[in-house]
Amino acid sequence: MNFNFINLQPYSNPHYFVYLLIGLIPIIIGLYWGRRLKIYEVVFSLVFLFLIFDAEKWQQGVSLIIYVLFQLLVTYGYLYYRRRKNSQNKTWVFYLAVILAIVPLILVKVQTAFPQAKIPGVLAFLGISYLTFKTVQVVMEVRDGAIKELNLGTYLRFLLFFPTISSGPIDRYRRFAKECDMAPKRSEYLTDLELATRYLFQGFLYKFVLGWFFGTHWLPRITRAAMITGTANGGLKLSWWVVAYMYCYSMYLFFDFAGYSLFAVSISYFMGIHTPMNFNKPFIAQNIKEFWNRWHMTLSFWFRDYIYMRFTFFAMKKKLFKNPVRLSQAAYLLLFLVMGFWHGLTWYYIVYGLFHAFAIIINDCWLRFKKKHKDKLPSNKYTKWLAIFVTFNVVCFSFLIFSGFLSQLWFGWK
Amino acid sequence: MSNKRRLWQIFGPVLCAAVLLLVIFLLPWERTFSQGAIYQAANSQTTTIFKGSLMKQDAYKEGYVPFYGSSELSRLDPLHPSVIAQKYHRDYRPFLLGGPGSQSLAHFLEMQSTHEQLKGKKAVVIVSPQWFTKMGQNPDAFALYYSPLQACNFLLEIKKDTPTNRYAAKRFLQMPEVNSFVRQGMKRVAHGQKLTGFQRFYLENQRRILNNEDKFFSTFQLRDRIKKINDRAKLLPATYSVKALNKVASEQAAINTNSNNFGINNRFYKKRLNKRVLAKLKNSQRHFNYTKSVEYSDFELMLHQFAKQHTNVLFIIPPINEKWSNYTGLSQEMYQKAVSKIKYQLASQGFDNVTDLSKRGGEQYFMEDTIHIGWRGWVAVDQAVKPFMAQADIPRNYNIHNYFYSRKWQNKPYQISLTNENPLKSNSKESLKGK
Numbered sequence: 001m002n003f004n005f006i007n008l009q010p011y012s013n014p015h016y017f018v019y020l021l022i023g024l025i026p027i028i029i030g031l032y033w034g035r036r037l038k039i040y041e042v043v044f045s046l047v048f049l050f051l052i053f054d055a056e057k058w059q060q061g062v063s064l065i066i067y068v069l070f071q072l073l074v075t076y077g078y079l080y081y082r083r084r085k086n087s088q089n090k091t092w093v094f095y096l097a098v099i100l101a102i103v104p105l106i107l108v109k110v111q112t113a114f115p116q117a118k119i120p121g122v123l124a125f126l127g128i129s130y131l132t133f134k135t136v137q138v139v140m141e142v143r144d145g146a147i148k149e150l151n152l153g154t155y156l157r158f159l160l161f162f163p164t165i166s167s168g169p170i171d172r173y174r175r176f177a178k179e180c181d182m183a184p185k186r187s188e189y190l191t192d193l194e195l196a197t198r199y200l201f202q203g204f205l206y207k208f209v210l211g212w213f214f215g216t217h218w219l220p221r222i223t224r225a226a227m228i229t230g231t232a233n234g235g236l237k238l239s240w241w242v243v244a245y246m247y248c249y250s251m252y253l254f255f256d257f258a259g260y261s262l263f264a265v266s267i268s269y270f271m272g273i274h275t276p277m278n279f280n281k282p283f284i285a286q287n288i289k290e291f292w293n294r295w296h297m298t299l300s301f302w303f304r305d306y307i308y309m310r311f312t313f314f315a316m317k318k319k320l321f322k323n324p325v326r327l328s329q330a331a332y333l334l335l336f337l338v339m340g341f342w343h344g345l346t347w348y349y350i351v352y353g354l355f356h357a358f359a360i361i362i363n364d365c366w367l368r369f370k371k372k373h374k375d376k377l378p379s380n381k382y383t384k385w386l387a388i389f390v391t392f393n394v395v396c397f398s399f400l401i402f403s404g405f406l407s408q409l410w411f412g413w414k
Numbered sequence: 415m416s417n418k419r420r421l422w423q424i425f426g427p428v429l430c431a432a433v434l435l436l437v438i439f440l441l442p443w444e445r446t447f448s449q450g451a452i453y454q455a456a457n458s459q460t461t462t463i464f465k466g467s468l469m470k471q472d473a474y475k476e477g478y479v480p481f482y483g484s485s486e487l488s489r490l491d492p493l494h495p496s497v498i499a500q501k502y503h504r505d506y507r508p509f510l511l512g513g514p515g516s517q518s519l520a521h522f523l524e525m526q527s528t529h530e531q532l533k534g535k536k537a538v539v540i541v542s543p544q545w546f547t548k549m550g551q552n553p554d555a556f557a558l559y560y561s562p563l564q565a566c567n568f569l570l571e572i573k574k575d576t577p578t579n580r581y582a583a584k585r586f587l588q589m590p591e592v593n594s595f596v597r598q599g600m601k602r603v604a605h606g607q608k609l610t611g612f613q614r615f616y617l618e619n620q621r622r623i624l625n626n627e628d629k630f631f632s633t634f635q636l637r638d639r640i641k642k643i644n645d646r647a648k649l650l651p652a653t654y655s656v657k658a659l660n661k662v663a664s665e666q667a668a669i670n671t672n673s674n675n676f677g678i679n680n681r682f683y684k685k686r687l688n689k690r691v692l693a694k695l696k697n698s699q700r701h702f703n704y705t706k707s708v709e710y711s712d713f714e715l716m717l718h719q720f721a722k723q724h725t726n727v728l729f730i731i732p733p734i735n736e737k738w739s740n741y742t743g744l745s746q747e748m749y750q751k752a753v754s755k756i757k758y759q760l761a762s763q764g765f766d767n768v769t770d771l772s773k774r775g776g777e778q779y780f781m782e783d784t785i786h787i788g789w790r791g792w793v794a795v796d797q798a799v800k801p802f803m804a805q806a807d808i809p810r811n812y813n814i815h816n817y818f819y820s821r822k823w824q825n826k827p828y829q830i831s832l833t834n835e836n837p838l839k840s841n842s843k844e845s846l847k848g849k
Contacts, residue, residue, distance in 0.1 A: 190421070193424050197428060201428075228685075
C-alpha cells in the first residue's frame, strides 16, 4: 500500500484553518436557515479526527478507539447500576467507577514519567487528559442522579467533539446535550457568528503573533543566555536572565494557550455550540483565588466542582475537621496536588501544585485578616494596583517552576 | 438591522482582508536592499538567508562570492575569510552559506535560486569529509535548511528527465520536511514524469507567494556580525603578509586554547567537552567510516549544478585536529581514503582547483577546535583563496558523469589515484543500466 495520508494537528498551521473553514460552510449555512445537519456534522468531525490520528499517528488513533470503548463500558456499566430499581447507590461502586475511569490516564502518566518501564498496551494519545475529565464528570453526575439518561450518540459526540478534543476547554455534558440537537434562533446565531469570527482573529493574534514572539523568537535566546550565564556564575546558576525567562515564558504560556482556546471556542460557536471560555484577562486578578477564576477556567471549575466541593462535603459528613478554615485549607492542598500530579509526575509540576496551594491558603488568611481589620487597612486604587502587581509576580514565579527550566538549569534535564 | 447587513458586517472585513492578502502576495513587487543589509546578510549565516533568493541574487551581482560550507564558517576568528577580505579591501566579499548540519543535499537545494547570477562566476566550497557518513545528509538538519521556495524552483526549472533530476527528487523524497504539493511533484520527477498542468499552476503561484515572502521578510532577524568582523580586523597587521598573519594567528590561538592539551578553543572546550562528555568520547570514533556514503552522490548534485552554471569553483578539503582524532580513535587512514575519493570525483570531472589541507591537522594552531578549521588554518585557506580570486572570470566547462550517482561509486572503498583504471570508461554504461 502506498497511500499518502496527510496528517493535520489541530490549529497548527494556516492550511488547517482553510480546510476547517471550508468544511464548516455547510454547517454554517444550515444553522443560518435553522437546520442542524447532524449527519454532515458527524462525517465532518470524523474526517478531522481522522486527520489528527492518521499516518504516523495511527497508533494513537487505535489507542483512542480502545480508550473510548473502555470508557463507554465504565460509564454505561455504572449508569446501568444506578438505574436499577431501588439502586443501592453504594459508595464503593462509585469509587470503583471513578478509579476505572482514571486508570488509563494514570498509566499514561506513569509511562511518560518512566519511559524505561514499558507498560504493555499503554500509549498516550492527544487529548487523553481532557477526555478523562469529561468521563469522570459524567460518572460523578450519574452518582448524584443529575444525569439519569445518557444518549449514546450524544455522549459520543460530547466526548469526541473535535474542536476541543486536544486540550479543552472542558465542557459539561448536560450543557452540551441541551444544545447539540437544536439549531439556535437566527438572531442568536448571528451573534454567535460575530463572536466566532472575533475569537478566531483574536486567536491568530495571540497564538501566531504574540505567542510566536514570546515563545519562538525570544524564549530560545533567553534560554541560551540564562544557561551560559548561569553556568559561568556557578552555585544556584541564577542570573537576571532567569527573571527574563520567567516573564517571557509566562507571556508565551498565556498567549499560546489562550490563543488555542479561542480557536476551540470560535469553531464551536460556528457549529452553534457554546463551549465555555477558558481565559478572562487572568493578569488583572487581584489575588490568587481570583486568578484561578480567570485562568484556564474550565479546568479550575472542574477541579472546584469535582474535587474541592466533593472533598469538602465528604469531610463535613465524616466530621474530619472541626475548624472550617482547616477544612478549606486541606481541600485546597488536595486540589492543587492533584492538579500538579495531573500535569505530570515530575518534581516541578508537583512543586507548582504545592506552591499554588500555599499561595491560596496564605491569600485566604490575608483576606480573613483584612476583614477583621477593615477600618485600619487602606483600600484604594493604589492598593488595588499593588495587589495586581503582587499577584502577577507570584503567578509568573509559579510558571517559572512549571516551565521546568529550573530543572534544566540545575540538573540538565526537563 | 437586517440579517444580510449583519452578515456583511461579520464576514465583509474578513473577505476583504483575505482578498487583499492574496493580492499583496501575488503582485510582482520590486525591492532592492541596502549595501549594509547585504553585507549583514552575507555574514549572518541565518537559515532565512540560506533559504531565500533575492538577497543572494543581489549580492552576487555586487562582487560577493558564495562560500559554501558548514559549521567551520561560523568560527569567526581574526583570520576568517570575511575578516581578511574586509581588512585588506579585497575586491570580493564572501557570502557565507551553511552552518551546522548543512551538507551537499541542502546546498544543492539552496543553489536553485542563483544559477543565473553565478553563471561564469566564482564560488568556494569547503567540503568536509565529515559530511560523508553512511546516510549522508542528516534529515533533522535538512529540515532546518529546507526551503519550499527553492523546492518550487527546482521543480519548475526542470526542462527534461535526467538522471540528476531523478536522483535529486528521490533524495528529497527521503527527507521528512518535504510535503504536500512539492512532494507530489517530486514523486513525478523521481519517476521521470512531467508535472501535470495543475501542479505547475499551483507551484507557480506558490512560488510567487514565497518569493514575495522572501522579499518582504528576508531582512527580518538578520544576525549582525559586522561589529565582530570590524573588531577582529583591528587585530590584523596593516599590510598583508602571510608571515605576519601567521604570527597573529599563533598569538591569538595561544591565548584562546590554553585550557587544554588538544589545541581546542577554550570556550568550545568548556561548553561542549565537560569531563563526562570527554570520557564518553574516548575511542568512540574508531568505527567511523566516511568512505562509503550516499553523500558522494549528493555531492555530485552540487558539481552538476556548478557545471550547469559554468562556475569556476575552488574546493578546500579541511583536516581534522590530529590530537583530537588520536583521542577519539578516528582513523586518519580512513580519512585520507575518503579525501582521495572526493579528489578523484573532482579531478575526473575537470574540477581542478582543489586545495587539500587534510594532512595538516597536526600543525600547531591550525584548527579552531575538534574538526573545525581556524587561525593558521584560515591563513592556509587564504593562500588558496587569494590567487583564485585574482583569476579573471571565465566560464568553465566540466565533464559531468552520471556514474557518480550510482550505488557502486557510493560504496567503493576508495580511489587510489587518477592514474589507476578509470571507472568511467570501463563501468559507466553498465552502472547506468543498473539504475
